[in-house]
Amino acid sequence: MDRLNALLAAAHDPVHPGRAQAEAELQQLQRDPEALDWALSALQAPPGAPLDAAIRFYACSVAEAAVARRWVRLPADQQAAVRTALWQAAVDPAAPHFQRSKLAAALAHAAALDAADAWPQFLSNLSACLADEARREAGVDLLGTAVEHFHSLAQATSVGLRGKVPSAALPAIQQRYRELQPLAAATLCSLLQQLRASLPQALAGGGSSGAAAAGLLSLAGKALRGLRATLADANRLPEQQGMSSAAVVDLLFAFVAAAQLAPRGSGSEEAAVAVAAAALDCTADLCSKFLGGAEASNQMLEVLLPKLQETCVLVQRRWAHAGGGLDPEDPLLTAFVRLLVQFFSTQLSNAEATPQLAAQVRGLLAAVVGLSTVRRSPVDLLLFLEVWHAVLGYISGFEEQLWELEDDPAAAGRIKAAVAAYKELVIAAADLVLSTLSLGGPAAAPPPFVVGALSSAPGSGSAMEDWLASVVAGGDGGMEGESQAEAAAAQGDEEGEEEDELLVPGAAAGSRALQADSEQDVYVRHAESFLAQAMGTFSSELLPRVLLQLQACSGSFAAACDAAAARVQAAAAAAGQQQQAAPSLDDQLPAFRGMDVCLRLLMRCGPLFPTRGAAEPAAPLADNEGMGPISGAHAVQTLRGLCQLAAAWLRSVQAMAAATAAQQAAQPSTPAHAAGGGGASLHAMLLAGGRLHKAIGSLTATFLSQLVMALVHGTADPDAAAVAQELVLCVLSSAAGLQQALVSPAMDLGWRPLLHRAAVWGAESLVSLSSIALSSALKPPPALLGALWSSQQAQVLLRAYHAALTNPALLPLRASRALGLSLSDLALRSWPAQPAAQFDASARSSAFASVAAPLLQLLQAAAATPGAAPAGVVQQAAGVATTIVQSYAGSPKPLRSIVASALVSPVLPAAVELVRAERASGNSKAAAALLRLLTCSLEVLPTELGSETVEQLLGALVQAFAAAGGDPTFESDLLMTRLLTLVLSQGSAHKHRTLLQPALQYMAGVYARASSPQAAAAAVDADLAHVRAASLAGLLSALRFKWQALAGSSVKPAMAADAAAAAGAAGGAAHPLAASLQQHAAAGGASGQQQAAAGEGPGAAAITQVLQLLVQFFTSAAAMQPLLAAADVRLVLEELYELQVATKLYSLPLFRPAWAPLTEALLAMLLSRLYTAAQDDLSDSLFALAAANWTEFLLGLLPRFVDGWLPGLGGSERAVLLSTLGQSDLDAHAFETKLRLLVNDAVFFEAANS
Incomplete structure (x- = not known):
């Protein structure tokens, strides 16, 4: 125990020198099979033997981890003993909160995986606990945790499984959730009814009743949070269980009233406000997820709308009593606005269908306008603007309805009347916002505040922004807020890119009228967004x-x-x-x-x-x-x-x-x-x-x-x-x-x-x-x-x-x-x-020449005397020329011909010379700008330039790149790879044939350099993994477009040397596949497509070397050496898919040596759970690989892989995994579904064996 205390003390001390070692040792102890017995005995310590809080917390963590990982491996008698011990410790009224919380999660997970005969026992024990007043609060904690846990597991699909439970248990878990949900709803509503009756008296009693009120409020808050979790996907659950949604709304607002029942300044006031906010949040969820019929909806709205107006009064009274001392980030206001946003987003159309309810809605909006200015707070006004966004979102659908109702004047008249009714309210809100901007125009009334009075300090509005985002999180408003945040981030990225391109010294300074993220800036941005939406209507x-x-x-x-x-x-x-x-x-x-x-x-x-x-x-x-x-x-x-x-x-x-x-x-x-x-x-x-x-x-x-x-x-x-x-x-x-x-x-x-x-x-x-x-x-x-x-x-x-x-x-x-x-x-x-016959090419050429001539003269002069041009001239001229050329994509041929003859054709030789010179001098920015010009020119004007000219220029450029050595940033190499890929993709398989060989050698050389230790040491802001992915994707693309030409060509051994160097540099020893690939590369024979299919002939050397790099790339990724970005994985797999479609590569003898290691690498990447963002692409690639040889995949490779990945797997577990995919061919959808089940179960069994 002394050793454990020392380890815990070291692990909890952020400055202890042995903290990392202590954490590792505690993790190792936690995985010990005997640790569970120790944890249970520690939690069952007698009252006379107090347990240190740190040791108690660690014991709870050990028990929770053991249940999560090894529950299915425990014998039935041990499961029963563990279940009993955990239950007693979890519902102990004297236990600390963290113990009840962690053990409740463990019990909920055990209940999800328990045998069928143990489930009724869990429900009966839970009911008994809730009926016992001493253990009722702990029972509510356990019930809420169980509902949330079962909901998260029951929602899992083949896409959402993450290895928490075996896939075979999912139907039983979903059934148990369906049984638990109504029990939880009925139990919690009954408990809340009891609390509703006793809470007013306890809050009004004061003195000795304070402790009782605190206990009731704590219990009510937990019950409300549990009810909210129960209604997470309830839809029509209240009506199905005989509970009216109207009655539930009435019950919830009884706890909203607790916020004004609690004495001002008493200890129970803060707890009462938290309970009221929880009740409002629960009502918001009920509004957004309720799918009852028209009658049930009307009944609910008849109760809800008066309650919302009463809440407006309640909030205003709280502000009046606070005398300006209330925290502006009032949790009650936050929850109320969130409820209003959900109501107007989801229930407004139902309310509009009934005249009486529609009138109440407009009265509610009038109250919202008044409430916006009571405290003269910008935060309040911005909060209620979220409500107006929801209202305007509803009104915006009227225009489409009017188009659909052209033949129904009566219905169209009702819609126009509704718009007119909302217009006055929206205009009032817009006038209020305009007045706060204090732009100097007329105002009907003095504004509640002016934007100039807000803080202009940078960052002062961040808290306001975060709070506004949290208000609408989770609902439709939250989605709108998220998209607005993404748009703001995109605008920030665009401004950042703009500043990076500015060549004027000091130009980034002082670029905003309002300081970034100041209160003024945040308020103006949100006000502008609302006014724009209102003006659109x-x-x-x-x-x-x-x-x-x-x-x-x-x-x-x-x-x-x-x-x-x-x-x-x-x-x-x-x-x-x-x-x-x-x-x-x-x-x-x-x-x-x-x-x-x-x-x-x-x-x-x-x-x-x-x-x-x-x-x-x-x-x-x-x-x-x-x-x-x-x-x-x-x-x-x-x-x-x-x-x-x-x-x-x-x-x-x-x-x-x-x-x-x-x-x-x-x-x-x-x-x-x-x-x-x-x-x-x-x-x-x-x-x-x-x-x-x-x-x-x-x-x-x-x-x-x-x-x-x-x-x-x-x-x-x-x-x-x-x-x-x-x-x-x-x-x-x-x-x-x-x-x-x-x-x-x-x-x-x-x-x-x-x-x-x-x-x-x-x-x-x-x-x-x-x-x-x-x-x-x-x-x-x-x-x-x-x-x-x-x-x-x-x-x-x-x-x-x-x-x-x-x-x-x-x-x-x-x-x-x-x-x-x-x-x-x-x-x-x-x-x-003008008609084509009257097109005056000379006049237009002369005009365009005055624009193109300065660019041409600058670049030609710079190419004639490298290094003589002032700093930035080449980069700027190349950037301007690129913009001009790009604008003529898709233009009529006469215009493209003028651009080609006046600018592009004469500038290309100079650009190539400059790229060579700038790369040799290490000016990667200028070289990159010139390469963008070359790429753009070839994309826009391929016909006008002619293939022979392009081949000659790019051939010289490739040689220059190969001779000049490496660019530490690899920026120009990536652009050159893209340029070569573009050129090789144009025309027939035999077009640009002379460029194919140097292009393949160059891209393989880039891969080799990016894989070398020297590159890792010298790279500055270079993503070497992305460079390898891009160069490999370029090689695969070249194979796809030039497959036939490559099959009959002679490829120099230099490429094989580059590929071997890349494999050795990136992964140490080359993959075992390399020897087989070398044999294919050295094999002789006939020529043509048939020889390439058979893996013979000199043309196979290039293909086999690319396959070597492909296997090495993914085996390194599976071993996390290094961990790849999902975008890079997708980049290579997409090119591999296109190559497979074009050539049926997986069915060729040439590919057979690569089939098994590539398939195993992709399976390992899936099971590692580190490439979830590329999961779909990995699954698609595995399906194509498996479809090339179903028998070998299902009966040979998969058993070998399972045995290698999970060597300690039991016989029954191994059988489960191998039976998931079956023993016959599958279509793509079935394969994807079953593959994800296989991955889930493998992850689950791996955790159980750890």
Whole structure:
């Protein structure tokens, strides 16, 4: 015992030097067969021999692990003794909570696996325990644990089995769960009825009744949690057991009332609130899973809706009594909102079917609007916005119903009436949210708070975000929250990728108006999401409000920009006369942030603007219901105003930059110094101006493109053509002015990095404009886009583009790409539609050449004098060229021919030379960019380039790669592998035949280098396992596409040497299959497809070496040397599947030596439970392998594998495993199902033998 105490003390001490050894020794002791007897005797210690808590906990862990692993191996008499001992220790009222919890789990698992005659005994003992008042609480713990455990096991399918129970026991477990569930529901409801009667008196008694109240509340909480687990998949369980769902709801809300019955400030108040929250959670589950008929639903709703309104009052009273001291993360509020979300997501349609219930629903929503502002808390408002998301989700289905009810005016009228009834409530909630954003617009009432009053500290909103996510977790709202979180994560990834590509030094700094994850940021994101959803349904009511906010914010923003420029200019003028502090811009921060938030809302409105009336004067906006509908004129006015505001902002920025440059002559100056240290204000101003250009691009891509389509189709007023022409020039002028300013010398003194997002968004607004010409549905009139290329603005953009290419520090790479893409579109695509016979190729070629020539000149000059080009020039030019070429995928042949002749064909030799030079110099980033250009060119223009040219260039490139040595990052190797795979996949089996041999040698060499110890030591941020997977997938792909050519070719021994080196480097000694494969590689004979099928001839050498790598790859994965990512496993298996489909590889004699080791490796990977994410692909591959030789698989390989994997398996257990798949052929579905049962049972037996 002293030794055990010492081990436990060491294991529980985080700084003890022998902690790891102590934990390992305790694990070893736990697996000792005699440990169970010791644990039971320790737990049955007499009252006079107190047991140390650490030893008691360890004894419980030993007992729980023994039951989980070895219960089926224990003799029946020992099972009975263990069951009795565990039961006594689990229901002991004096036992600590952890003992009851862990032993309850052990008893539940034993009951799931017990023989049929022991199950009734478990139920009778449980009933007796619940009837005994002294042991009732322990019985409730045991019942709840048993229900949860049986539910998790009973839900298991062939997909969900994880080796916890043998598959043969699953039907009995499911039957036992069906027997336990109604017993648990009836028992817990009966217990809750008893507690309901006694709880009010105990809570009101005070004094000596406090202990009794605490005990009743603890028991009620456990009973409610048990009932919630019982109703987890109950569906119509209450009605089936003679319990009305309405009665259950009434019972549950009796415990909700306990929150106001408990005396304020008493010890029982917190427990009463927790019980009320548990009752609300249970009701939420009942709402979401109840599938009763219309009558039962109405009865439940008739009880539930008044209770929900009473709960609104209860919550408000609690807040009033708390006097502002209540924790904002009130568990009662959290559970209540979760219930409301579930109700409106699942039961709203049922309530709407009855007029009386529908009226109560609207009354409830009115109460929710009022409750949102009681505490003037942003958290409260965001919580209730989750409710409005659910309501709007329901309303969004009305539009589809109206389409379906075109022939039923009465039903359509009812739906429209329902929408009108909800409209007032949704608008009230939206007005409330808009007022809190304090954007400067009119408000019907003072807001409960303003966003500017929230914390702006980075990370201050994380707790709020986490809590909001937890509120809707588990239901439909939770799924919506999860998808929103995924979208936010994707946006974050995109921004991260963007920052990685920015070549402007310091460009990542200060890129947000609101600090990341601050309270302000979290609130604005959620408010924006709600308003966007509300505007999608009630655009005619909410869009005018947003436009009014925009008007107010625009005036404030323009004035703030002018004031900021004037202060900086005044300070610069006085800088040489006297020492004085630079002016602060912090008082302008609200205007800048307000504009940023308003523009985020406006970008959500683009698709909502109509095109009708675009040429008419815009009606004045008003914040009342009497104004007319929004027309296209309002969109025109908005887009025109944004362009004017962007120009005013740019003038202010240029004035500030000029003042900074002038001040530089007198004393050093920077943008931060010019702003008086007000960095946040300056960043907010610059970002808001950048977002102006993003909003311009958004409205261009939505409203303006729709207006052009209406003109083309003749549905727009002909006068709108002039308006569209004006808007096109406005957008072009805004972008041209910004890009021209960004490349000017005035921006050199630190301004350019701060404007990097403005540069990107301004350039991308051009893409939105030029993309109008790409739609197959649009043939823009010549007056709109045909003359843009010759316009002054286009020439300004072209000069900025040229400057940025020669000096990458002037513009971010993403902006340069967008500029190149839009200029390419204007040069080649924005022309009047012409018949093919009238196509003027020379004119378009000349226009495109002005875009392509700078790229061509830069890359050719860099190739002529390697290393002479400034840093980043090659990478930037290659990136821009790739973007341009990629945009012509699927374009008409005349356009592709121009791109090929003017850019790609002349640039390819230079690109190949540069790849060779950059790889030799170790510049992997530039080499990767050039390889992406080559790959893209071959994907988009395979016909125009010609196979002979491609073969020559890539042949030289492969030789250069092989001679230059390895790239420590392997980035260029992965791109080269993809490029070779792409080329070899094109054309017939004999096309690119001369490239096949060096390509195979190169990819095998990459695998070998990635497998070497030197690569592991030198690799920087390189996933070597992925490199091996990608190179192996490339080899398999090459075999698939060039199988016939390879079968008759002569493959040099160099590839065999590379493959052997790879096998030896990655796994030490080569796999035993290697000798057999070498024999096949050395075998001579006839030529052709028949020889390859027989495993003879020189062409078989390449195939056998790839098979060697394939087997080595998966045997290493099965041995976890290393553990592979599921994506890499799928990558190789998918290529192997395609090869099997194309060549019937598994049936060829050549594959026979690889069949057994590959099959065993895939089986071992399945049984390891480390590749569950690739489980489907492993199963599919095993089916194809087994189908190649069912007899050998079922009667030979499988018994050998089972004996090797589980050497200590008993005869009966071995028979169970071998009988799972049977002894005859199976179809794919049957094989997959039975294979998973086999894996489950093997894992279970392995644990039982450990």
